Structures are given as structure tokens and as C-alpha cells.
Amino acid sequence: MSAVAWVSGDPVDVSEVDTLEAALRSGPVGPTLPRERTGEGRQLRRWLVQVLVAERLVAVEAAARGLDAAGAPGLFDLAPDRAAMLGLGSVAADLLTRSALARTVFVAVTEHVTVTPDAVAEFHERNPERFRVPEERVVTHTIDDGPPRRRVLRRGQLTGPVEDAVFGAAGERAGPVRDPLGTHTVVVEQVRPARVRPLAQAREEITAHLLACARRRAFTAWLDRHAAADVRLAPGFEHPGDPGQPDNTHRH
Numbered sequence: 001m002s003a004v005a006w007v008s009g010d011p012v013d014v015s016e017v018d019t020l021e022a023a024l025r026s027g028p029v030g031p032t033l034p035r036e037r038t039g040e041g042r043q044l045r046r047w048l049v050q051v052l053v054a055e056r057l058v059a060v061e062a063a064a065r066g067l068d069a070a071g072a073p074g075l076f077d078l079a080p081d082r083a084a085m086l087g088l089g090s091v092a093a094d095l096l097t098r099s100a101l102a103r104t105v106f107v108a109v110t111e112h113v114t115v116t117p118d119a120v121a122e123f124h125e126r127n128p129e130r131f132r133v134p135e136e137r138v139v140t141h142t143i144d145d146g147p148p149r150r151r152v153l154r155r156g157q158l159t160g161p162v163e164d165a166v167f168g169a170a171g172e173r174a175g176p177v178r179d180p181l182g183t184h185t186v187v188v189e190q191v192r193p194a195r196v197r198p199l200a201q202a203r204e205e206i207t208a209h210l211l212a213c214a215r216r217r218a219f220t221a222w223l224d225r226h227a228a229a230d231v232r233l234a235p236g237f238e239h240p241g242d243p244g245q246p247d248n249t250h251r252h
Contacts, residue, residue: 004049004237007056008230012049020048039247046240046247047090049233054095057226058102065108072100073107084216092220109222110215120206124199131197137166138190139174144182150189162186 003011021044025033034040062068075097079085085093095102124131134154142148155167162184165174174186199206238245 004234005053006232007053008060010056012052012056016052017045017048020052021045024048039249042236042247043240046237046245049237050091050227050239051094053227053231053233054091054223055099055102057223057230058095058099058105060230061105061109061226062101065105067101067104067108069100069104072103075103078103078106078212079216080212084212087213088216089220092216092223106215106219110218113211113214113218115207115210115214119210120203121199123206123210124202128196131202133195133197135167135194136192137188138192139166140187140189142185 002014004014004017005012024030034044078096079088079093088096096106137153139151139153140148141151141153153166155163157163158166160179161177162175162179165177165184166186166188168174169186169188172188174188176183176185178184233239236245240248242248
């Protein structure tokens with residue numbers, strides 16, 4: 001057996017790296033991976049060691065807490081978009097994508113995280129455009145002889161001359177205006193000016209957003225702490241970002 005790392009004294013064998021690399025190279029991302037036995041290829045193997053180490057750390061924590069993958073949240077619940085995934089870092093993002101057990105551990109090790117009311121208020125104050133509601137017009141809309149429909153419209157929901165008529169109307173009635181759908185007549189019942197939703201309306205949304213961000217940071221910090229305390233890497237399998245290893249191309 002040839003160990004590439006030890007997690008709490010338990011070895012990670014090089015055969016596990018070989019198996020994971022072979023699976024990647026035979027999959028859809030295979031053509032995009034660096035060639036084997038190059039500097040970039042060795043960096044890929046170092047990254048795979050980090051992935052395997054993270055899996056072991058999760059397994060150790062799950063065993064200590066008596067956790068299993070049953071009832072694990074979905075990935076979207078923890079990282080709903082690309083920005084969230086990028087914020088996690090590549091190792092944590094890969095781990096949470098592939099492992100339901102890791103998502104269970106994520107919940108357990110971040111359950112203490114909270115967000116203060118002051119942080120919520122500050123976020124609202126610093127990001128007014130995020131909570132801006134564009135101008136709306138409450139209208140009754142009729143096409144040809146069809147039944148009238150009461151609608152709340154924003155710019156972009158209609159097109160061309162119909163939209164121009166609705167949002168350019170100085171009085172209550174816009175049209176008739178023809179387009180490929182027919183003849184439109186719109187009665188503007190109410191104009192709601194553009195506004196910024198107040199903190200009271202946005203508080204729950206902001207709290208959920210900040211809490212999700214804070215929990216992702218807490219999980220990556222948890223991984224980093226345990227990697228520093230519980231992991232030893234074999235020579236040649238240092239962290240890809242370690243400036244002391246020869247394949248690290250990032251230089252200052």
C-alpha cells in the first residue's frame with residue numbers, strides 16, 4: 001500500500017486517487033482534463049487527494065455524531081446558484097455535489113450559525129437596487145372582442161406599440177393599438193411608481209440569503225480547520241496551492 005495522505009492516522013491509498021482519476025477521465029469532462037504526467041496532470045491528482053481527504057473528514061465527523069445520509073438536503077438547498085458554488089471553493093463544491101452524507105454533515109456543523117438584525121439592516125441599506133420594484137400599471141386589457149383581463153404589468157411584459165401605448169398613456173385609456181395578435185384596448189386603472197421594498201418587507205429574504213452565505217463560509221472553514229489539524233499529506237501530494245511544491249505555477 002502506498003499512502004498519499006493520512007486522515008486522523010488512517011491512510012488514503014494511491015489506488016483511490018487512480019480510481020477517481022480514471023472515472024473522471026472516462027466521463028464527460030475527460031477531454032477537458034490536463035494530460036497525465038504533466039505538471040497540470042500532477043496538480044489534478046493533488047486536487048483529487050484533497051477531495052478524498054475531505055470525504056474522509058466528513059465520514060469521521062458523521063461517525064462521531066451518529067449521522068447518515070438519510071434525509072440529507074438537496075444541493076440546491078445549500079448552494080442554489082453558480083455564485084454560491086464558486087464561493088464554496090472547488091473541493092467543498094465537489095464534495096457537496098456528490099455526497100449526500102457531506103450535505104448532512106454540512107447541516108450539523110453549521111447549525112450554530114446566525115445572522116444579526118444589524119447585518120440584515122446593513123445589507124438592505126447597501127443594496128437598494130436588489131430590492132427595487134419597477135413601475136407597475138394595473139390595467140384591464142382587451143384584445144379584439146375577447147373578454148377583458150385585469151393585469152398588473154411591468155415594462156417588458158408586452159412588446160412594441162402595445163407596451164408603448166400602455167406606459168405612455170397620460171390618461172386612463174390606451175389604444176386601440178394593432179399588432180399581430182389583434183386590436184388591443186387597455187384601461188389603466190392604477191399607476192404604481194417604482195420603489196424600493198422597505199426593510200420590513202425584505203427582512204425574511206435578506207436573512208435567508210445572509211444565513212445561507214454564512215453557513216457555506218462556516219462549512220469551508222470547518223473543512224480547513226480539520227484538514228490542518230487531522231490531515232498529513234505525503235510528499236508529492238501537497239495541496240495544489242502550496243507554493244513549496246514544484247508544479248505550483250502561481251508566483252509573485
